[in-house]
Amino acid sequence: EAGVAQSPRYKIIEKRQSVAFWCNPISGHATLYWYQQILGQGPKLLIQFQNNGVVDDSQLPKDRFSAERLKGVDSTLKIQPAKLEDSAVYLCASSLVGTMTSVYNEQFFGPGTRLTVL
């Protein structure tokens, strides 16, 4: 079974530029998550999709970050314009469901995209 795919793996941009990350979840997984992991910290949830609808984007800086999941499969996360503090690893994860009804609702993570903003 193929895992969660992400691209690019690395990206270096200058502040105020735009950048986009792509994620392809595990086939059949209804729920998709984007996390931001700043160096020395644990991942922080930015946005959660259930199929192609947003369930939770409470921690997404909406003035500069946007995300979409067209057709309930692939997803893109965009930053426009980027700031220095956006330097982080952006992790995508997917799970079968996103509710508490599933005990083993394990989230499978992709390899991440390491973003450096200069």
Added chain:
Amino acid sequence: AQKITQTQPGMFVQEKEAVTLDCTYDTSDQSYGLFWYKQPSSGEMIFLIYQGSYDEQNATEGRYSLNFQKARKSANLVISASQLGDSAMYFCAMRAPTNFGNEKLTFGTGTRLTIIP
């Protein structure tokens, strides 16, 4: 709000010894889940073990076991017979419901484990 605390930024352990990574949590929810993930230098998060808040037995998965003490709100990870390949960052995380009707994983700051040959 949920909070996970990992007080050990780094640990050094001799190969073949057992190691305990500490994790305490704070939540007012009755139903929640506790996870441990391993993050090697390559960056991916690898699921290790899960403990549900209503599970009476401590979870075990091969060399990994979770020492769950509900009254103390602690969920320590025990790795028996450590191996060089265990060197990585380890994150404790808690899954709990949110006001949006979903469930959310909250992560600790992690512990960097280094196994010494």
